[in-house]
Amino acid sequence: MSGHSNWPEWIYVAVVIALMAWVGAEAWETERLIEHVPEDAKIIIVTGQQWFWTFEHEDGTKEIGELHVEVGKAYKFEVVSKDVNHSFNIHDYVVLMDAIPGRVNTVWFAPDKVGEHDIQCREYCGLIHYNMRGTLYVTEPSS
Amino acid sequence: MAVLVALPAVDFVFAAGDEPGKYLDRRVVIWNLFYKMMTVAFIVGSVVSGTIIWQVWRFRESHPKAKPTSYEGTDW
Amino acid sequence: MTLELQKPRPIWQIMFSTHHTDVGLLYLITSLTFLFLGGSLALGIRAELFLPGSQIIADSMTFNRIFTVHGTTLIFLFIIPFASAVGNYYVPIMVRYKDMAYPKLNAIAFWMIPPAGVLIWLGFADFTWYATPPYSIISAPGPAADMWIFGLKILGVSSVLGALNFVVTILKCKHPDMSIGQIPLLAWSFLSTSLIIIVAIPTFAAALLMLLTDRLGVSGFFNPALGGDPIAYAHLFWFTFHPEVYVLVIPAIGMMYEIIPRFSRKPIYSYNSGVFAFVMLSIVGFSSWAHHMYATGMSFTEKTVFMVGTLAAVPASAMHVFNFIATMWNGRIKFSTPMMWAVGGIALFFSAGAGGVVNSAMPLDFTTHDTYWVVGHFHLFVMGTIAFGSIGYLYYMFPYVTGRMYNETLGKIHFVMAFIGTVLVFFTQHVLGLYGMPRRIYDYPPIPEWIAMNQIATVGAMIIGISMAIFLANMIYSAGKGKPADTDDPFGLGGKYYYPFEAKNPSH
Numbered sequence: 001m002s003g004h005s006n007w008p009e010w011i012y013v014a015v016v017i018a019l020m021a022w023v024g025a026e027a028w029e030t031e032r033l034i035e036h037v038p039e040d041a042k043i044i045i046v047t048g049q050q051w052f053w054t055f056e057h058e059d060g061t062k063e064i065g066e067l068h069v070e071v072g073k074a075y076k077f078e079v080v081s082k083d084v085n086h087s088f089n090i091h092d093y094v095v096l097m098d099a100i101p102g103r104v105n106t107v108w109f110a111p112d113k114v115g116e117h118d119i120q121c122r123e124y125c126g127l128i129h130y131n132m133r134g135t136l137y138v139t140e141p142s143s
Numbered sequence: 144m145a146v147l148v149a150l151p152a153v154d155f156v157f158a159a160g161d162e163p164g165k166y167l168d169r170r171v172v173i174w175n176l177f178y179k180m181m182t183v184a185f186i187v188g189s190v191v192s193g194t195i196i197w198q199v200w201r202f203r204e205s206h207p208k209a210k211p212t213s214y215e216g217t218d219w
Numbered sequence: 220m221t222l223e224l225q226k227p228r229p230i231w232q233i234m235f236s237t238h239h240t241d242v243g244l245l246y247l248i249t250s251l252t253f254l255f256l257g258g259s260l261a262l263g264i265r266a267e268l269f270l271p272g273s274q275i276i277a278d279s280m281t282f283n284r285i286f287t288v289h290g291t292t293l294i295f296l297f298i299i300p301f302a303s304a305v306g307n308y309y310v311p312i313m314v315r316y317k318d319m320a321y322p323k324l325n326a327i328a329f330w331m332i333p334p335a336g337v338l339i340w341l342g343f344a345d346f347t348w349y350a351t352p353p354y355s356i357i358s359a360p361g362p363a364a365d366m367w368i369f370g371l372k373i374l375g376v377s378s379v380l381g382a383l384n385f386v387v388t389i390l391k392c393k394h395p396d397m398s399i400g401q402i403p404l405l406a407w408s409f410l411s412t413s414l415i416i417i418v419a420i421p422t423f424a425a426a427l428l429m430l431l432t433d434r435l436g437v438s439g440f441f442n443p444a445l446g447g448d449p450i451a452y453a454h455l456f457w458f459t460f461h462p463e464v465y466v467l468v469i470p471a472i473g474m475m476y477e478i479i480p481r482f483s484r485k486p487i488y489s490y491n492s493g494v495f496a497f498v499m500l501s502i503v504g505f506s507s508w509a510h511h512m513y514a515t516g517m518s519f520t521e522k523t524v525f526m527v528g529t530l531a532a533v534p535a536s537a538m539h540v541f542n543f544i545a546t547m548w549n550g551r552i553k554f555s556t557p558m559m560w561a562v563g564g565i566a567l568f569f570s571a572g573a574g575g576v577v578n579s580a581m582p583l584d585f586t587t588h589d590t591y592w593v594v595g596h597f598h599l600f601v602m603g604t605i606a607f608g609s610i611g612y613l614y615y616m617f618p619y620v621t622g623r624m625y626n627e628t629l630g631k632i633h634f635v636m637a638f639i640g641t642v643l644v645f646f647t648q649h650v651l652g653l654y655g656m657p658r659r660i661y662d663y664p665p666i667p668e669w670i671a672m673n674q675i676a677t678v679g680a681m682i683i684g685i686s687m688a689i690f691l692a693n694m695i696y697s698a699g700k701g702k703p704a705d706t707d708d709p710f711g712l713g714g715k716y717y718y719p720f721e722a723k724n725p726s727h
Binding site: 006008009012013016017020021023024026027028030031032034035050083084085087089091092094095096097098100101102103104105106118120121122123124125126127128129130131133 | 279280283345346347351352353354357358359443444448449450489492514515516519522523526527530531533534537538541542545576579580581582583584585586588589590654655657658659660661662663664
């Protein structure tokens with residue numbers, strides 16, 4: 001209880017608070033950078049439904065379970081859902097956004113290398129949640 | 144005064160990253176942050192667990208230098 | 220302090236008793252039963268995930284039901300009733316009152332738990348412990364879902380009644396000679412958690428009713444097809460269940476505050492900072508709920524507010540760790556089983572907290588949200604900290620409850636195996652999350668890293684499982700046939716331990 005001085009604890013608490021302030025500041029700065037969507041980003045509408053993904057490009061072409069994008073361009077996903085909550089996730093590109101019915105959530109990315117990546121659902125959506133998968137194909141620019 | 148300094152600064156930071164054709168690589172930015180925090184977490188973690196492990200070793204009652212605390216035998 | 224040891228009585232006398240130690244015993248046995256039931260589900264989950272493809276669970280629906288009931292059981296039917304058991308045994312004695320303030324209410328609060336447990340287990344719902352709408356409204360099969368809702372409703376009422384009882388017992392029934400600054404920290408932890416429960420639970424109670432009427436089709440609170448918003452449910456749910464995290468962890472910390480000074484043969488380093496940190500946690504715990512929802516499309520400002528609210532809870536938790544370390548410093552520590560569990564719990568508490576800080580940093584949510592990182596993180600809390608504190612305290616109170624001593628060697632084996640297992644399972648799951656494995660999946664693609672880490676985790680889980688079997692055998696055998704304990708000093712610590720209000724030396 002009382003009876004002895006407690007300065008080590010105050011120093012310790014000050015260190016913890018300083019660390020947390022640092023974490024908060026770093027996180028704030030990073031989040032600010034990645035939330036800024038480039039103005040020339042192409043829009044892709046991502047629709048989640050039990051249990052597959054549909055992608056609609058700006059020119060109206062639709063893909064199911066597969067998404068083709070080009071290296072060096074920025075894409076903005078508008079993530080929507082037709083039935084229950086899903087979460088659109090390209091883990092290799094750290095893209096994650098929930099698909100909530102009645103809402104349009106956005107997230108953007110700019111692929112920089114040709115390749116294939118997994119697309120998966122990361123929010124529980126029922127029976128075949130575990131296999132609600134797709135593939136991202138990053139290709140050379142066509143023009 | 145503070146507001147006068149802060150407002151343009153905030154304006155400036157929000158305008159960053161608009162150069163066309165050059166996009167931020169979110170993987171790099173996010174994983175960098177992650178590794179930075181992991182570095183700090185592991186340093187702090189090794190200090191904390193190191194302290195606990197050391198004191199578990201030093202202050203066990205079977206340690207050769209263990210001596211009764213000043214509270215033993217009293218009504219504390 | 221010694222509990223009243225009572226002569227063996229017919230079981231119905233204990234069942235219909237309203238005395239606090241009897242109700243405490245009922246809570247204890249119920250919570251341990253559900254610990255083993257929920258734990259065996261966890262072993263089933265881990266066995267299934269040992270390899271890609273179907274192993275022992277036939278289909279994904281069964282798997283989804285299993286992890287839902289696993290989570291619900293261990294949170295609501297093990298951790299919370301276990302804390303109530305300890306509170307029932309110790310709080311009245313610590314405030315020097317003959318019983319709980321309302322003994323009948325106390326018994327009623329307990330007797331709501333078995334029917335709720337039966338509803339949850341007979342229903343076996345599949346919509347996760349979060350009952351995620353709109354899935355839970357439009358897709359989840361009944362009557363399992365409705366039984367889950369009713370079960371949780373009953374448990375909510377039970378914990379509010381229990382919490383009211385603790386608050387009144389501590390504030391109104393404490394001995395007139397004692398000031399509030401003299402009750403032991405364990406009683407303070409029950410005061411803080413009870414206040415959190417009273418403030419937080421009604422929100423979830425309302426949300427559950429809304430969920431039920433939504434399922435019945437007469438309302439559309441969370442159903443987008445009827446103009447509702449699933450995010451509203453998320454806010455209501457997490458407004459209750461983020462503070463609930465502190466409801467789970469604070470009593471465990473209070474239990475460590477009982478164990479650590481005693482086995483270090485030193486008083487708590489700073490009683491005042493312990494009280495301060497409890498009160499801080501229970502207030503700040505209400506400012507962070509939406510950090511569970513970063514990925515639902517929140518604005519930058521909202522995320523910032525809740526990140527700051529989350530980080531604000533860290534200093535208070537860190538104060539507890541400091542207090543434990545400073546208490547052990549210069550002590551003469553006897554590592555009996557309870558002390559090993561308490562110290563192990565503190566060590567893991569740091570890792571769990573550090574993982575939580577990473578989660579709360581908003582951009583990192585893109586990498587960790589809804590992956591196995593989160594699973595590893597909160598399991599380090601509920602298993603590594605809360606269950607460790609609780610099991611340590613169970614060993615600690617065992618001689619006082621039964622009048623007999625448990626087998627010390629088996630207790631230590633239990634600790635070592637459970638500690639190794641916990642590290643193997645939950646640290647591996649953090650890494651698995653960084654590789655992108657989503658949680659709540661029945662099957663996964665054969666990615667070599669995923670397979671390897673899932674197998675490590677499964678092996679760890681089996682080690683925990685074996686250690687728990689040893690624990691069960693030890694408890695059952697020792698309760699009946701253990702060596703009679705010296706209830707004045709069962710752990711051979713020498714001398715008497717006094718609470719602050721009993722001490723003759725006023726500075727301690």
